[in-house]
Amino acid sequence: MSGFGNALSSSIGRKYVMGVTGIFLILFLIVHAGINSLIFLDDNGLTFNVGAHFMATNWIIRAGEYILFLGLLVHIYQAINLTIQNKKARPQTYAVYNGSANSKWYSRSMGLLGTLLLIFLVIHLKDFWVVSRFTGIPTVDANGHEDLYAVMREKFQDPVRVAAYVLLMISLCYHLLHGFASAFQTMGWNHSKYNGIIKGASVWYSIIISIVFALMPIAVYTGLIN
Amino acid sequence: MSTGNMNLTLKVWRQKNNNTKGALVDYKLAGISPDMSFLEMFDVLNEDLITKGEEPVVFDHDCREGICGMCSMFINGRPHGPKDLVTTCQLHMRSFKDGDTIVVEPWRAAAFPVVKDLTVDRSAFDRVIAAGGFISVNTGNAQDANNLPIPKMQADAAFEAAACIGCGACVATCKNASAMLFVSAKISQLALLPQGQPERYRRVQSMVAQMDAEGFGNCTNTGACEAECPKGISLENIARMNRDFASAKFVSEETV
Numbered sequence: 001m002s003g004f005g006n007a008l009s010s011s012i013g014r015k016y017v018m019g020v021t022g023i024f025l026i027l028f029l030i031v032h033a034g035i036n037s038l039i040f041l042d043d044n045g046l047t048f049n050v051g052a053h054f055m056a057t058n059w060i061i062r063a064g065e066y067i068l069f070l071g072l073l074v075h076i077y078q079a080i081n082l083t084i085q086n087k088k089a090r091p092q093t094y095a096v097y098n099g100s101a102n103s104k105w106y107s108r109s110m111g112l113l114g115t116l117l118l119i120f121l122v123i124h125l126k127d128f129w130v131v132s133r134f135t136g137i138p139t140v141d142a143n144g145h146e147d148l149y150a151v152m153r154e155k156f157q158d159p160v161r162v163a164a165y166v167l168l169m170i171s172l173c174y175h176l177l178h179g180f181a182s183a184f185q186t187m188g189w190n191h192s193k194y195n196g197i198i199k200g201a202s203v204w205y206s207i208i209i210s211i212v213f214a215l216m217p218i219a220v221y222t223g224l225i226n
Numbered sequence: 227m228s229t230g231n232m233n234l235t236l237k238v239w240r241q242k243n244n245n246t247k248g249a250l251v252d253y254k255l256a257g258i259s260p261d262m263s264f265l266e267m268f269d270v271l272n273e274d275l276i277t278k279g280e281e282p283v284v285f286d287h288d289c290r291e292g293i294c295g296m297c298s299m300f301i302n303g304r305p306h307g308p309k310d311l312v313t314t315c316q317l318h319m320r321s322f323k324d325g326d327t328i329v330v331e332p333w334r335a336a337a338f339p340v341v342k343d344l345t346v347d348r349s350a351f352d353r354v355i356a357a358g359g360f361i362s363v364n365t366g367n368a369q370d371a372n373n374l375p376i377p378k379m380q381a382d383a384a385f386e387a388a389a390c391i392g393c394g395a396c397v398a399t400c401k402n403a404s405a406m407l408f409v410s411a412k413i414s415q416l417a418l419l420p421q422g423q424p425e426r427y428r429r430v431q432s433m434v435a436q437m438d439a440e441g442f443g444n445c446t447n448t449g450a451c452e453a454e455c456p457k458g459i460s461l462e463n464i465a466r467m468n469r470d471f472a473s474a475k476f477v478s479e480e481t482v
Contacts, residue, residue: 107446
């Protein structure tokens with residue numbers, strides 16, 4: 001019997017894995033951007049710290065965190081796998097290749113954009129996740145919650161870090177711009193009545209998510225919020 | 227044909243066979259007519275080479291009417307050259323300028339080994355078709371066509387998928403050398419019609435398995451194939467194949 005393993009190891013199956021994990025990560029970004037946006041309430045991070053506290057202590061969220069890391073690792077693993085196969089499929093490259101004549105540069109550069117995001121992720125997890133989970137948040141806020149907001153304010157005093165965060169949100173935007181709509185096509189959800197909605201949602205989602213994330217280091221650094 | 231007045235520099239990939247390394251070789255051409263097709267321009271080059279006692283450039287061609295799918299040149303970084311919805315034989319020299327340098331390479335993919343110069347072996351496509359790109363009609367007379375009502379939209383979509391001439395431009399232009407557009411067109415032309423239904427889910431599994439076995443790359447939805455296809459085969463076919471593949475693997479009880 002050809003089971004699910006057989007299906008998922010085929011070229012289309014591997015793409016399903018990329019699509020499903022991609023959509024899962026897209027949904028995660030909405031939650032992440034939503035909770036982080038609480039800093040824009042400009043209440044010295046009190047509400048944000050409540051949100052952060054909930055995310056750090058609720059057992060469903062904690063269990064979800066494992067699934068998130070699993071999804072991310074599978075997405076990365078499969079991307080590497082597919083890239084290696086794709087390189088093998090064209091051992092001799094063209095002397096002249098005019099890709100821009102027929103496709104968007106970011107659709108051809110998902111590996112590069114993804115690698116940049118992975119580097120960002122390592123820095124980002126070290127900046128916040130490791131602090132909140134392992135090394136410990138040094139101070140508490142007026143409500144007695146661990147003051148993750150203070151950590152954020154301290155990190156985003158460094159202009160190099162702020163610039164890096166903002167630049168990498170541009171690569172996030174392009175990665176999503178292709179990935180969002182691409183996931184639908186991979187899953188076979190291509191339908192003349194919905195394609196416009198998918199494309200529109202893809203563009204708006206990518207731009208809004210990236211801007212919301214980029215605004216956080218900018219707002220903290222420039223003192224728009226304090 | 228009008229008298230030619232174009233001077234061109236060609237950089238053509240010359241390769242003795244699949245076991246030797248190839249290289250781009252420069253050729254100067256003078257007096258080329260803008261009304262010539264790209265292949266006629268190559269005929270002039272070859273006449274020239276033969277007169278000089280050199281070996282002519284080997285390239286695939288057959289009908290020269292844009293319908294057989296034999297011609298296959300990668301011209302200045304694009305399959306079938308700079309124009310949309312044409313094959314190389316229907317590309318004319320008026321699409322270029324006097325003094326241009328034109329780089330011509332063969333389709334490049336592990337699944338399409340070079341036979342010689344610009345000719346590649348596309349029998350991988352034949353094997354994908356042989357794996358399931360057919361319907362089984364074992365016996366009996368043809369029944370009345372009106373016994374099988376087919377909605378107009380459905381018939382049109384099947385016809386559009388069937389327009390694929392199997393030239394391989396999709397594979398050639400795809401950055402991953404993926405054959406998804408070709409295979410999905412061949413699956414769709416049958417999946418959209420009643421005659422294709424009995425073998426629909428068996429077919430998609432067999433043909434995709436053969437596609438993978440041939441060493442084509444994986445689709446990353448860049449859309450380059452659709453943009454370069456001389457017959458305008460749509461990406462919708464790839465989505466349909468992806469849907470059918472999921473149905474076959476995760477819903478259908480028939481396994482292949």
